Amino acid sequence: MKTITTFLGVVACCILLFAAQPALAVPVDLEIVLAVDVSGSVNDTEYLLQRTGYVNAFNNPVTQNIILYGADQTSGTADDPTYGKIAVAVVYWATDAATRINWTLIDSAASASAFATAFAALTDTPPPNNATGVGNAINFSTSLLTANNNFEGDKWIIDISGDGANNTGPAAAGARDAALLAGVDQINGLAILGEAGLEAWYNANVKGGTDAFVLAANDFAAFGSAIQMKLEREFGGSDIPEPSTILLLGAGLAGVGLLRRRS
Numbered sequence: 001m002k003t004i005t006t007f008l009g010v011v012a013c014c015i016l017l018f019a020a021q022p023a024l025a026v027p028v029d030l031e032i033v034l035a036v037d038v039s040g041s042v043n044d045t046e047y048l049l050q051r052t053g054y055v056n057a058f059n060n061p062v063t064q065n066i067i068l069y070g071a072d073q074t075s076g077t078a079d080d081p082t083y084g085k086i087a088v089a090v091v092y093w094a095t096d097a098a099t100r101i102n103w104t105l106i107d108s109a110a111s112a113s114a115f116a117t118a119f120a121a122l123t124d125t126p127p128p129n130n131a132t133g134v135g136n137a138i139n140f141s142t143s144l145l146t147a148n149n150n151f152e153g154d155k156w157i158i159d160i161s162g163d164g165a166n167n168t169g170p171a172a173a174g175a176r177d178a179a180l181l182a183g184v185d186q187i188n189g190l191a192i193l194g195e196a197g198l199e200a201w202y203n204a205n206v207k208g209g210t211d212a213f214v215l216a217a218n219d220f221a222a223f224g225s226a227i228q229m230k231l232e233r234e235f236g237g238s239d240i241p242e243p244s245t246i247l248l249l250g251a252g253l254a255g256v257g258l259l260r261r262r263s
Helices: 002-020 044-059 061-069 109-120 134-146 172-181 198-205 220-239 256-260
Strands: 026-028 030-037 086-093 097-106 151-153 156-162 186-192 214-217
Touching: 026 086, 030 044, 030 097, 030 134, 030 151, 030 220, 044 061, 044 109, 044 220, 061 109, 061 220, 086 134, 086 151, 097 109, 097 134, 134 156, 134 172, 156 220, 172 186, 172 198, 186 198, 186 220, 198 214, 214 220
Parallel strands: 026 151, 030 086, 030 156, 156 186, 186 214
Antiparallel strands: 086 097
């Protein structure tokens, strides 16, 4: 009886130890935070143009195929990616930032379309008299990537779009540098032009990391075309043309943190 009791105790301990282990993180090619400007300078129409741009991009078969198969699809063939899946989170930001869509796995055309549907369902409108906290947006996005989010990405990207320079909270350049030290691989910008010198400001204060880039849309109406091309480059890597060669249709330090997730 004692032997049986001891055996059952060992089994029970093993079960408890197994149950206590955290769930294994899902390996993905990319973890990306889409940080969308909803500050006071963004009116209702402009907000809807931004949201529609993202919805259309994730419903686009081109975007979906790049996520699943990579960017090189010449002659009807596709390069196999490492995993064929990405994880995406959506952040809305103004003076402060907040998560609007939590981490979502996209590993099929259906899941990409479902993500687009969730994005389309967001009812946020730009808050009144709210400032432009680009630094806060970068800091918040970094915290989502460094937290235990149940994904293990080969690459981390913050994708930040906005129509103005930082005018509240921490400096954007300092937040960018801290993000890179924390392990973020790229911080890419989409500057929606209107404010003088905004594209140059994004290049100097937002863009960071190897192969990072800034695209510019002449206005909110051009945002849809710009975000499509931006996501294609982020998802597809070097097979997508450099930003300087892209025609915007419709236009009017990886740091020490890398050690914790890569062998």
